[in-house]
């Protein structure tokens with residue numbers, strides 16, 4: 001149970017009622033049936049306690065800041081269905097391991113990486129490799145959700161969209177674009193989803209190199225997913241970026257014998 005002073009601080013309220021509750025100025029948040037939108041509840045003993053909607057509101061704000069889209073907010077480690085990965089067939093290039101064994105290992109490694117981050121470590125991230133629909137985005141989003149729930153700073157970038165955004169920036173948006181690039185360089189945890197699904201130009205290659213190079217030098221945890229193999233990645237990103245990516249991320253294969261998204265088997 002938190003002291004009332006802590007609750008006031010967490011809710012960003014000025015004592016004396018000068019500043020209204022955040023929720024009071026956001027009508028959509030005044031619908032919590034438990035607290036009526038105030039963000040806290042008074043217990044019978046007169047002490048105040050944060051309502052569960054307070055944590056949820058914080059999580060939603062954190063997701064917006066991290067650019068984690070609503071559809072990805074449901075992808076958690078708990079919802080990663082190992083049953084989708086056959087345990088009776090060896091995965092191609094899986095060095096004798098089954099689809100199930102690879103998926104279990106990828107999930108455990110991703111979770112282990114997140115657990116280290118939460119206790120203040122800066123572990124090497126993962127580069128999830130696998131064909132379209134093998135569950136890579138699910139695991140990357142699960143990492144984002146896990147970390148955001150634990151108040152870690154994360155930026156989740158869908159690489160093709162990010163590069164389009166940078167390239168398509170019109171005059172007047174330069175500051176915004178520069179800010180996003182700086183954020184990608186410096187954020188505690190950067191997640192690059194779908195690396196390689198883009199026609200790279202010299203300029204986008206150079207943007208990506210700058211980000212990866214900075215993060216490698218600063219030992220900042222980076223997670224990435226790609227449909228490409230190493231040879232194609234090297235052709236697309238260039239040797240310098242690929243070597244930095246591999247320094248930042250441990251390669252980890254995640255394969256499935258079918259496209260989980262097409263079959264609608266991936267629980268979201």
Ligand SMILES: [Zn+2]
Pocket residue numbers: 032033034035036037038039040051052053054
């Ligand atoms: Zn509430």
